[in-house]
Amino acid sequence: MNQMILRAEGLYKSYGSIPVLKDVTISMRAGETHAVIGPNGAGKTTLFKTLSGEVFPDSGWIEIDGKRVEKLAGHRRVRIGVGRTFQVARVFSDYSVLQNLVVAIEARARFRKRLPTVSFRLVPLNSVVDEARGLLEQMGLGNQQDRLAGILAYGDRKRLELAMSLVLNPRILMLDEPMAGMSVADRSAAAETIRRVARERGIAVLLTEHDMGVVFSLANRITVLNYGEIIASGTPDQVRTSAKVRDIYLGHEVEHA
């Protein structure tokens, strides 16, 4: 397919004496959607945090776009192309939808040195506001841009959060349970959005999700974690037919999903 965007090898992480990640290796190409699944406590979130820079691995290395990043702080990884959304959508509740995006665009402009750190402009640049409006239209939030983000419906808040990550032009987008807390109708709309984003922008999407329907319809590759170890990794078909995966994970999850 395309070139390798993310490579991580031999990641170990433990909290105190409890090992959470054991020799985890993962890689992603542009345009690929990669799902990490596993039972609760399997280490999915820790893997996410290790890749995004919220925690540092005890050993192993991570490469993004050929740059070693395992010791780089989270905000620095964002600057070289890691976008992230959270399990519970995080937006700025006291700001309007438009202001949320303006803050994100201004952050990007600042780390790209297109905007001075301190300026004496009291209102955002027109170009910034126009870009924000345009993206809100694209994301179907155009008619809500003056509403407070805190009173948006949950699905819309998730979309706003995704939009805020997208304005940073990420190479990799990490979505932590993008469907959590959504209605069924919202889920299919969100899945469509994610598919479109990955295709149109050539972004590598890494996601965790409990809804197996979503996982198998979205992902090109699936990695299964159990007790911090990768027990299977491959195409959805390979994973679906893996006896090991069926044994410890998929069997009962699929029934309950």
Add this chain to the structure above:
Amino acid sequence: MKLSFNSNWGKKEDATTGILLALAFASVPAWADKGLLFFCSVLLTHILFALSFNLIFGLSGFVSFGHAAFFAIGAYTTGYLLQRQGEMYPFLFWIASGLSGAVAAIIVAAIALRRSSGVYFAILTLALAELVHVLISKSTFLGREDGMTGIKRPVMGSGILQVDLAAGDNLYYAILIGAIFVGVVIYMLWHNAFGRTLGAIRQDEERVRFLGVNVLAMRIGVFVASGAFAGLAGGLYAPSAQLLTPDLGNWGYSALPILFCLVGGANYFWGPVLGAIIFAGLEYATRDVIGLSEIIVGMVLLIVVLAFPGGLIGGVITFRQRWPGRLSRNASSASLVRESAE
């Protein structure tokens, strides 16, 4: 309240409020006696002190319990320079005050802000401010517990353009001009992209971090700016008071800006301004009633905080939204960002 982002709505109100306030303060020498004039010059420095504090408290969402340390350091810096030197290059002593406040803030940030946040940070600032307080009261060259006296009111400028701050109301006007200048700078910081990002950090720092922002650097930046402005406020205070006591760095003095912000409304640029004016008004009105002053001030604070959790400005805005048209649209002048946040 629906507002379009790029309209100047709110900014115009703010400009009007600012100009009216400046004119009101400028008119004081025309009608007030010496005592009231001194009172107003102290009020101006308190307004600046509270505005500088609210950059971190209301805008950025973290608290320092020791902000008086910066005010005291600024005051003693200018005091020390003016004790020795009656004539100085224009503004040099005030610039020195701002710088000393900034340097002190850098030290506090390096010690406390890097490793703590929330209430732990607040307690650390309290401890560090108490250290400043003790150092001042043990330092002979700063006058120890007795305070620093003999602070001259300088002649500012050189050549033809000389202003003798000891003469007439010149010092008051100099303080007013300084306060307006710093107030405008703080207003800009509150409303530009830097301020917007700080407001976002207050709401969700993790989200801001994942917008590629170095949150710690932003916090240190605003803390140092706040320390510099508090130092400058102290510097303006020194030649006016002419007596500086270590109490300026005490925790009781650190509580003042917090109270001003809570009463006026910490979420609004004008909140601390209103709070400081109300407190000064109460203090002045009850100045002859020995012992009763604290009780009245305390009662007012209690009532305001219980009745208006968003301060007086927050209360007015809520009132206006619930019963539109009852109050004139110019009744309050909250900033655009905060206004739409309600």
